Amino acid sequence: MSETDPAAAGLVTCEIAEGVALLRLERPSVRNALSLPLLVRLAGLMVSCDADREVRCIVLTGGVRVFSAGADVEMLSGHNPASYMVSENRQAFDRIRETRKPVVAAVAGYCLGGGCEIALGCDFVVAADNAVFGQPEINLGIIPGAGGTQLWAPRAGSGVQARAVLEGGLVGAYEARRRGIADCVVPVEALIPAAMEIAAALAAKAPLAVQAAKSAMRFGWRAPMAAALELEVVTMAGLLASEDAAEGIDAFLAKRQPSFGGR
């Protein structure tokens, strides 16, 4: 499936302004269910944003009614073990999660299944006061297969992880905040402005350092602590040679705001 398929272009829209890309899922008639064309389009946009020097931060949202009710169930049917492993939808989830630039998820309404896995793969989760998170896959006789068995625990601990995946229940915005699933709760009417405000603050930071920090944090997901700490030192050493680091230190000493060029 092509990422530039014109028919898929409307499934996820992208607006870029002042260093922030706002990606919006646009399948409201089916509560932004994740079809294969939508996933491929979203993954393609994430990759494009990664490559675009004008983009320093990404906001991902489904709007103020629903983030995503999850994957189209028909997308999961018809697979055998071999075909699922190499399927486009599985790879799309990986590419979305592997975005190098910081991603702010702006979540309203249902954020279930694959939608929840995408949101929890982001760096910040801004929840509207009507947001509802959940991994109901167990009720279909399957498991969350795009990160849902892993992504709750770093934020909320193994108990919350186990309840989410094994019970398949729903977690409201405020409980999500208490558990660490959401990083803040805002009125639903303010969801997008609040997420954009966080993104603008991130976009004003040194781009190389932000991406390096994210990369180092994500390395900890797949490596032992010792290896992750070692990578952190190597990353820091590399950043010290950057123009951004020189500018940041100069600005601090001169008591002025830094201007980072991403070099």
Next chain:
Amino acid sequence: MTGGLDAPLRSGATGWMTAIENADVLPMVVADGPVGERGIALLLLADMAWIGPGAHIAGRVPRLPELAQIRLGPLAARRFAFACDPLDALVELGHCRRADDPAKAAAAFASSWTGGIAGRLRRGWRAARELAPDEAMTFSAWMGRIAGEIE
């Protein structure tokens, strides 16, 4: 829900109590006749409550210390707990009003609270209850900004 205000609280009560606590509409309660655990719980959960002339405690005096503290705050919850009559205590605390025709009084009050303001209040109260104080203030600030933009 079935049964009267004098019914006991059962384990399933958590569901409707939470639903009332988190509703976006103003819960108003009218109590007349015998009042037990369920009635006291409903009165505590109400944003406005009216007690009729026939209201009286039936059976064991309900104290509901957890719900009372959540709804009334720690000091008022103690005054409520130590009162001889919880209904009198709720009136003295200003939480309930006595009325000869409580249903009529409630209907008159409710008619003046139509529109979005009730929902706005409920969402703000919930944010204050559920979030850390600084985050609740941020929530409030966003609400204010939205209201300003709408106006």
